[in-house]
Amino acid sequence: MSLYSVALSGLNAGQIALSVTSNNITNVKSAGYNRQIVALNEASVGGGVTTGNIERQFNKYVTQQYNAAKSSEAGLSAYQNQIGQIDSLLADSDSGLSVMIQKFFGSLQTLASAPADPATRQGVIGSAENLTAQFRSMDSYLSDMQKGVNGEVADQVTQINNTTKQIASLNREISLAKAKTGVAPNALLDQRDDLVSSLSQRINVRVTEQDSGTYNISFSNGLSLVSGFESNKLEAMASNEDPTRTTVGFRDSANNLVPVRESTIQNGELGGVLKFRNETLDAAQNRLGQLAVSLASAVNTQHAAGVDLNGNPGQDFFSIGQPTSFSNAKNTSTAYFDGVYSDASNLGSSDYAITYSATTGYDVKDKTTGQSIGTFPVGSPTLTFGGITLTMNGAPADGDKFLIKPVATAARSFDSNITDPVDIAAGDATSTGAGDNRNALALYKLQSTAFMKGGSTVNQAYASLVNEIGNKAQIVKVNQATQQTMSEQLLAVQQSDSGVNLDEEATNLLRYQQYYQASARIIDTATSIMDTIIGLRN
Numbered sequence: 001m002s003l004y005s006v007a008l009s010g011l012n013a014g015q016i017a018l019s020v021t022s023n024n025i026t027n028v029k030s031a032g033y034n035r036q037i038v039a040l041n042e043a044s045v046g047g048g049v050t051t052g053n054i055e056r057q058f059n060k061y062v063t064q065q066y067n068a069a070k071s072s073e074a075g076l077s078a079y080q081n082q083i084g085q086i087d088s089l090l091a092d093s094d095s096g097l098s099v100m101i102q103k104f105f106g107s108l109q110t111l112a113s114a115p116a117d118p119a120t121r122q123g124v125i126g127s128a129e130n131l132t133a134q135f136r137s138m139d140s141y142l143s144d145m146q147k148g149v150n151g152e153v154a155d156q157v158t159q160i161n162n163t164t165k166q167i168a169s170l171n172r173e174i175s176l177a178k179a180k181t182g183v184a185p186n187a188l189l190d191q192r193d194d195l196v197s198s199l200s201q202r203i204n205v206r207v208t209e210q211d212s213g214t215y216n217i218s219f220s221n222g223l224s225l226v227s228g229f230e231s232n233k234l235e236a237m238a239s240n241e242d243p244t245r246t247t248v249g250f251r252d253s254a255n256n257l258v259p260v261r262e263s264t265i266q267n268g269e270l271g272g273v274l275k276f277r278n279e280t281l282d283a284a285q286n287r288l289g290q291l292a293v294s295l296a297s298a299v300n301t302q303h304a305a306g307v308d309l310n311g312n313p314g315q316d317f318f319s320i321g322q323p324t325s326f327s328n329a330k331n332t333s334t335a336y337f338d339g340v341y342s343d344a345s346n347l348g349s350s351d352y353a354i355t356y357s358a359t360t361g362y363d364v365k366d367k368t369t370g371q372s373i374g375t376f377p378v379g380s381p382t383l384t385f386g387g388i389t390l391t392m393n394g395a396p397a398d399g400d401k402f403l404i405k406p407v408a409t410a411a412r413s414f415d416s417n418i419t420d421p422v423d424i425a426a427g428d429a430t431s432t433g434a435g436d437n438r439n440a441l442a443l444y445k446l447q448s449t450a451f452m453k454g455g456s457t458v459n460q461a462y463a464s465l466v467n468e469i470g471n472k473a474q475i476v477k478v479n480q481a482t483q484q485t486m487s488e489q490l491l492a493v494q495q496s497d498s499g500v501n502l503d504e505e506a507t508n509l510l511r512y513q514q515y516y517q518a519s520a521r522i523i524d525t526a527t528s529i530m531d532t533i534i535g536l537r538n
């Protein structure tokens with residue numbers, strides 16, 4: 001091979017190397033860009049140089065680790081943002097619920113010192129109204145958060161579908177490009193991996209690369225999101241169990257909309273908000289409702305034991321909602337339950353799942369513990385458990401399922417019934433005078449009475465709720481910070497291999513420039529030699 005051919009191969013290789021280096025430099029801030037290098041190989045002995053494929057520096061193993069870490073971090077961040085709001089709501093020391101509870105019982109203590117005083121009686125009415133208004137306000141806030149989670153689930157599903165559709169489209173483009181040129185389309189590969197990283201921050205997924213180079217993406221349970229050139233859409237759907245909740249569904253082979261088990265969605269922003277709803281939001285709303293029902297029941301019972309200024313027995317001081325029940329959307333009958341509170345001292349904060357069997361009857365399970373709490377025989381007119389009594393309306397079919405939420409919505413109906421100061425039953429039932437304060441004292445003493453299930457006072461139960469939410473919020477915060485550190489470490493590892501280092505690229509730029517210039521000098525030298533040879537011949 002002539003010097004000209006050798007030099008020309010060097011010029012061509014130098015130009016390509018300079019182009020790749022320049023491309024690295026200009027994409028230093030491009031999202032998802034992986035550094036590229038060009039392979040230079042000896043053509044043959046004395047035959048110059050050839051350029052191989054332009055390879056992108058991509059470590060699949062490290063990238064998978066990084067995506068998994070970011071998915072966990074995103075889930076914890078979403079959880080932390082939500083639980084922080086509840087923590088602030090419950091722990092408000094100026095206008096929180098604990099303050100209103102103390103003011104209500106304080107007004108009863110004042111009433112006991114002057115049971116006939118109209119102003120004192122009006123003070124009790126005012127504090128009761130403020131207390132119930134605070135319960136309703138907190139329930140409204142938590143209900144708005146439930147709606148916010150529903151909206152977030154729907155939005156995340158939309159974004160996930162958009163991303164998986166783009167990945168499937170890139171699978172096709174990458175496959176066509178490889179078939180056409182035989183060379184890996186690095187820009188398209190970068191785009192696809194960047195989309196996978198984005199998808200991982202929304203939901204935890206498993207990525208499998210096929211021999212063809214396409215990505216298959218699925219949940220951990222194998223449910224496919226992307227298969228080759230096709231993407232499978234998720235859908236935001238009302239829960240079959242509870243129509244007030246939005247959950248994630250997919251179309252099966254028969255085009256039926258089937259819910260995705262939320263336990264399979266552990267990480268990512270979607271997993272974070274679902275986890276927050278299941279672990280914290282539901283529990284907070286139930287505990288608030290339990291407090292409202294237990295407090296209303298205790299006060300009403302004691303108030304009924306006294307007499308008002310007219311000598312009449314005390315009426316219900318508070319009104320409260322009733323248990324909520326849902327018939328599963330897949331039930332084949334139209335049967336449903338009505339419920340009432342029957343024993344507030346036995347009322348917990350759990351929801352219950354009931355399954356009906358035509359042979360064994362009603363099986364009741366505590367959804368918090370997953371444990372069966374009892375079975376009621378076929379034909380039972382009522383079911384009494386956990387402080388509530390349910391009445392079946394209609395005839396259930398074999399396999400029908402029902403969700404019972406005893407206290408989830410109770411606080412939103414919590415209200416004070418007493419509007420006339422005369423109606424406050426401060427006196428004992430045996431009282432004959434307006435100055436009797438014995439029932440007012442008994443009402444005040446409820447503040448230190450353990451009437452809540454589990455043997456706690458209302459103040460202790462509320463303090464326990466505040467502490468539990470606060471502790472959980474702190475744990476989530478610490479875990480999020482730890483996961484963020486892990487993500488940053490993995491990002492550093494990934495960038496050390498795949499990221500663009502400007503100092504290194506600047507060095508390469510000078511090196512390849514000199515390489516190009518040296519190849520050009522070979523041509524100059526060859527020309528001089530040829531000129532000399534021609535001169536000798538002349």
